[in-house]
Amino acid sequence: MELFSISMALPFFxxxxxxxxxxxxxxxxxxxxxxxxxxxxxxxxxxxxxxxxQLYSRDPNLFFSSKVKRYGSxxxxxxxxxxxxxxxxxxxxxFVLVTKSHLFKPTFPAGKxxxxxxxxIFFHQGKYHSKLRKLVLRSFMPNSIHSRVSDIxxxxxxxxxxxxxxxxxxxxxxxKTYSFTVALMSIFGKEEMKYSQxxxxxxxxxxxxxxxxxxxxxxxxxxxxxxxxRELGGILADILNRRRQRQMKYHDLLDSFxxxxxxxxxxxxxxxxxxxxxxxxxxxxxxLTWIVKYLADNPTVLQAVTEEQEGVIAEKRRxxxxxxxxxxxxxxxxxxxxxxxxxxxxxxxxxAIEDVEYEGYLIPKGWKVMPLFRNIHHNPDIFPDPTRFxxxxxxxxxxPNTFLGFGNGIxxxxxxxxxxxxxxxxxxxxxxxxxxxxxxxxxxxxxxxFALPQDGLPIELHRKCAQNLGTRGxxxxxxx
Ligand code: HEM
Numbered sequence: 001m002e003l004f005s006i007s008m009a010l011p012f013f014x015x016x017x018x019x020x021x022x023x024x025x026x027x028x029x030x031x032x033x034x035x036x037x038x039x040x041x042x043x044x045x046x047x048x049x050x051x052x053x054q055l056y057s058r059d060p061n062l063f064f065s066s067k068v069k070r071y072g073s074x075x076x077x078x079x080x081x082x083x084x085x086x087x088x089x090x091x092x093x094x095f096v097l098v099t100k101s102h103l104f105k106p107t108f109p110a111g112k113x114x115x116x117x118x119x120x121i122f123f124h125q126g127k128y129h130s131k132l133r134k135l136v137l138r139s140f141m142p143n144s145i146h147s148r149v150s151d152i153x154x155x156x157x158x159x160x161x162x163x164x165x166x167x168x169x170x171x172x173x174x175x176k177t178y179s180f181t182v183a184l185m186s187i188f189g190k191e192e193m194k195y196s197q198x199x200x201x202x203x204x205x206x207x208x209x210x211x212x213x214x215x216x217x218x219x220x221x222x223x224x225x226x227x228x229x230r231e232l233g234g235i236l237a238d239i240l241n242r243r244r245q246r247q248m249k250y251h252d253l254l255d256s257f258x259x260x261x262x263x264x265x266x267x268x269x270x271x272x273x274x275x276x277x278x279x280x281x282x283x284x285x286x287x288l289t290w291i292v293k294y295l296a297d298n299p300t301v302l303q304a305v306t307e308e309q310e311g312v313i314a315e316k317r318r319x320x321x322x323x324x325x326x327x328x329x330x331x332x333x334x335x336x337x338x339x340x341x342x343x344x345x346x347x348x349x350x351x352a353i354e355d356v357e358y359e360g361y362l363i364p365k366g367w368k369v370m371p372l373f374r375n376i377h378h379n380p381d382i383f384p385d386p387t388r389f390x391x392x393x394x395x396x397x398x399x400p401n402t403f404l405g406f407g408n409g410i411x412x413x414x415x416x417x418x419x420x421x422x423x424x425x426x427x428x429x430x431x432x433x434x435x436x437x438x439x440x441x442x443x444x445x446x447x448x449x450f451a452l453p454q455d456g457l458p459i460e461l462h463r464k465c466a467q468n469l470g471t472r473g474x475x476x477x478x479x480x
């Protein structure tokens with residue numbers, strides 16, 4: 001009987017002690033765990049649709065600013081099937097883009113990723129991203145692009161001549177040609193410019209699919225864009241083969257990609273070339289379009305820029321040099337003020353890769369996080385009287401993390417110096433040789449997806465009379 005009760009008691013004690021251990025562990029771990037954090041304030045709207053209609057049925061900036069007014073600089077919403085946290089303070093933007101950037105990966109709609117190519121720089125973090133970034137930066141830093149000034153100048157002169165005396169129906173569309181050609185030259189040098197018409201033709205079909213449904217069925221926009229992408233891939237493969245056969249040294253981005261010591265595959269090179277064209281063209285063209293508008297709206301600023309530009313080449317009538325482009329501080333302030341006020345990229349997207357705590361709120365894993373560049377640029381506490389076009393506000397460097405025209409942190413724009421150069425060179429010739437006027441009502445904004453003046457800004461462009469070139473005062477007579 002005794003033996004029986006001991007043999008019964010042993011398993012009981014065994015299981016009881018395991019149960020006790022589990023109980024103690026669970027008590028200790030719940031004791032150490034943080035209390036559950038609240039989500040940021042805001043509403044998620046209807047199931048699945050969320051607040052998509054509220055955002056896209058009117059100027060998106062009205063949606064953002066009404067939310068900021070109601071909830072403050074961090075709030076939650078639900079857009080295009082995704083729960084999002086939007087942030088509109090410089091500190092929060094720094095947290096997402098700089099200090100904790102490893103916790104937030106870049107994210108794009110699936111269709112765009114397929115059309116650009118999934119090896120493109122935008123979609124990556126970590127080692128592969130920093131390898132690509134070094135290669136891109138190396139090709140677009142001042143010491144790499146300073147030898148390109150005269151080539152860019154030739155493109156700018158030819159481009160403006162092609163518009164002389166014309167009624168330009170859509171300035172943005174025309175400027176896309178200029179920024180596209182500059183991008184191609186920076187990627188391939190002058191060598192491969194004979195491919196530019198074919199590259200342009202394919203790219204124009206490809207880009208039509210960027211904002212379409214990613215439905216790869218015959219007849220759909222997306223299907224046509226995918227076909228154009230394959231053709232583009234074929235042209236790029238030809239260029240790669242020709243370069244390999246010639247075995248010469250070039251000084252352009254393609255050379256940098258092809259001769260990297262760890263090597264990039266052809267697929268990686270193709271995706272990144274398409275990606276750079278995407279990043280370089282519409283951005284630069286829309287900033288230029290806004291500058292054309294703001295200068296026309298602000299004759300005093302236009303006069304001051306023209307005088308600065310005339311001063312640059314006053315003594316010797318010759319072509320521009322890199323050093324000349326460093327003597328254009330006012331024109332550079334006009335570019336910065338345009339980037340601020342127009343905020344062509346109103347916001348950017350990231351995705352939390354784990355639960356993140358910010359200022360006592362939970363940003364759950366998988367949620368999109370959107371730093372709202374435009375709201376920061378239009379915050380009157382940071383930029384007083386924010387809707388006034390006033391380049392002089394950039395006479396002093398803005399406070400850190402408040403000016404995000406080229407982004408911030410590890411994904412900030414590696415093409416900043418190139419775009420600055422091509423804009424300065426174009427403005428040099430535009431202001432010293434041309435005068436222009438806006439056609440029609442010019443105060444609307446359209447988003448496509450970059451912010452643009454209504455209808456791409458129709459203008460009349462005329463060459464100034466020879467006797468008025470290089471003089472002060474009223475901007476010349478109509479000579480064309
Ligand atoms: C005025 C013209 C331009 C503006 C306003 C602009 C703006 C920006 C911004 C705001 C970002 C950061 C986006 C984010 O954080 O999600 C960015 C990224 C980028 N830009 Fe630009 N950009 C311009 C021109 C260019 C040009 C000319 C090039 C190429 C030569 C270029 C190449 C890129 C690339 C490759 C990235 C992604 C970088 C990365 O993910 O590491 N951009 N740009």
